[in-house]
Amino acid sequence: MDERSIEALQTSLAGVCGHVNAQHAQLVRLAEKALAGDGWKQIGIHSPTHWLAWQAGISTGTAQKILAVAKGAEMHPQVMAAFDAGELSLDQVALAAKAPAYTDAEICGLAKLLTVQQLSMVVRKYPFTTDEEIARRAAAADGDTPLEVSAPEPSPGPVAGSSVSMGVDADGVGQVRGVLAPDEYRVFETAMREARDALFHGRDPDVTWADALIEICHRSLDTVAEPSRRDRFRINLYVNVDGTTTFADNWRIPDPIRHRLFCDGTITAVGLVGGVPVNVGRSQRIVPDRTRRLVEHRDLGCRVPGCSQSRWVQVHHIIHWDADNGPTETWNLICLCPRHHRLHHQGRLGITGNADLTTGTPGAVVFTDIRGSPLKPAADPAAPTSPPPEPAGRYVHPLGERLDRRAVHFNEPHPRRAS
Numbered sequence: 001m002d003e004r005s006i007e008a009l010q011t012s013l014a015g016v017c018g019h020v021n022a023q024h025a026q027l028v029r030l031a032e033k034a035l036a037g038d039g040w041k042q043i044g045i046h047s048p049t050h051w052l053a054w055q056a057g058i059s060t061g062t063a064q065k066i067l068a069v070a071k072g073a074e075m076h077p078q079v080m081a082a083f084d085a086g087e088l089s090l091d092q093v094a095l096a097a098k099a100p101a102y103t104d105a106e107i108c109g110l111a112k113l114l115t116v117q118q119l120s121m122v123v124r125k126y127p128f129t130t131d132e133e134i135a136r137r138a139a140a141a142d143g144d145t146p147l148e149v150s151a152p153e154p155s156p157g158p159v160a161g162s163s164v165s166m167g168v169d170a171d172g173v174g175q176v177r178g179v180l181a182p183d184e185y186r187v188f189e190t191a192m193r194e195a196r197d198a199l200f201h202g203r204d205p206d207v208t209w210a211d212a213l214i215e216i217c218h219r220s221l222d223t224v225a226e227p228s229r230r231d232r233f234r235i236n237l238y239v240n241v242d243g244t245t246t247f248a249d250n251w252r253i254p255d256p257i258r259h260r261l262f263c264d265g266t267i268t269a270v271g272l273v274g275g276v277p278v279n280v281g282r283s284q285r286i287v288p289d290r291t292r293r294l295v296e297h298r299d300l301g302c303r304v305p306g307c308s309q310s311r312w313v314q315v316h317h318i319i320h321w322d323a324d325n326g327p328t329e330t331w332n333l334i335c336l337c338p339r340h341h342r343l344h345h346q347g348r349l350g351i352t353g354n355a356d357l358t359t360g361t362p363g364a365v366v367f368t369d370i371r372g373s374p375l376k377p378a379a380d381p382a383a384p385t386s387p388p389p390e391p392a393g394r395y396v397h398p399l400g401e402r403l404d405r406r407a408v409h410f411n412e413p414h415p416r417r418a419s
């Protein structure tokens with residue numbers, strides 16, 4: 001397909017999506033009507049979901065989604081207006097409707113920009129204040145009831161004050177000490193209990209907490225997607241006695257791979273005297289763990305539009321670290337899945353902009369394809385400008401009668417006529 005056909009295909013797709021969305025909105029409006037007037041109550045129908053799934057020929061899950069949106073429609077006027085206009089899909093609206101009413105305008109704007117996976121992540125993880133709490137605060141501000149000072153909302157990010165130290169004593173015995181914030185401790189304890197329980201199975205019951213911790217470490221290492229990753233990502237920095245440094249005296253690997261390794265690798269200083277390594281320093285990650293956590297928390301997975309991978313992400317330097325001296329600061333760092341990271345360093349995916357800015361604002365990160373056209377941040381249905389085409393046939397909903405599976409039969413192709 002040439003560039004123009006691809007563009008035409010995508011324009012048609014956007015048009016159809018707009019119609020589909022607007023029609024889904026109509027379906028929600030009808031469901032709303034059915035709920036309000038008890039229109040769903042018919043003999044043998046035990047719930048609105050049952051009724052809608054039957055009448056619309058859709059799955060119970062889809063019917064539940066439509067009804068949930070119908071029930072919350074009043075709370076989200078802006079989201080619903082965008083839905084009616086065909087600008088948001090049913091899946092996007094179903095998620096947006098889970099956010100409290102006061103977020104209506106913001107969640108509406110966000111929903112247009114994010115993929116469904118991203119929006120889902122946002123709605124699940126964001127520590128929303130409930131609408132009830134907002135109402136209570138408003139009443140207190142009116143002077144009805146004194147405002148109680150409530151505990152601050154737990155921060156979704158890492159809590160300052162958590163620290164873990166580790167090291168080896170003179171006998172080579174490892175020492176691990178740590179202080180964890182309450183929420184982080186709960187995660188830790190749950191993981192430890194689970195690991196110890198898993199070890200109990202079929203083994204002697206003398207499993208200690210230390211065994212559990214080692215089990216967790218092994219599991220973590222085992223899940224590294226590419227087994228060679230840890231060693232491949234170790235880069236030696238050669239320090240000559242005269243103070244000059246080189247990454248290696250002789251790179252055998254091609255530039256694109258080297259640039260990629262420098263994005264998110266571990267670096268080890270090797271002291272050289274007369275070109276002979278004499279001293280190996282402590283390994284350091286190019287992206288320090290704390291910065292890495294900030295970036296991972298901000299991005300919640302690979303940032304490439306439409307990519308849903310949230311595990312095994314690598315931190316990429318938008319301005320390359322080794323070739324262009326790109327700083328290891330959050331605005332210059334972005335999470336990418338290994339596949340997209342590789343594509344970028346092969347020159348097949350362009351990434352520019354400031355990673356700290358919200359998608360869509362000027363200066364924010366823009367991804368471009370191999371031809372240099374920007375990738376859209378999410379599905380972009382066009383608002384319908386004409387009524388949808390009249391269906392050629394007439395939709396008749398399923399009968400809903402009991403199905404006798406013995407009555408169902410598919411004819412197999414005749415062996416002699418089959419090619």
Ligand SMILES: [Zn+2]
Nearest residue numbers: 260263316317
């Ligand atoms: Zn990179």
Ligand SMILES: [Zn+2]
Nearest residue numbers: 302307337340
């Ligand atoms: Zn990706």
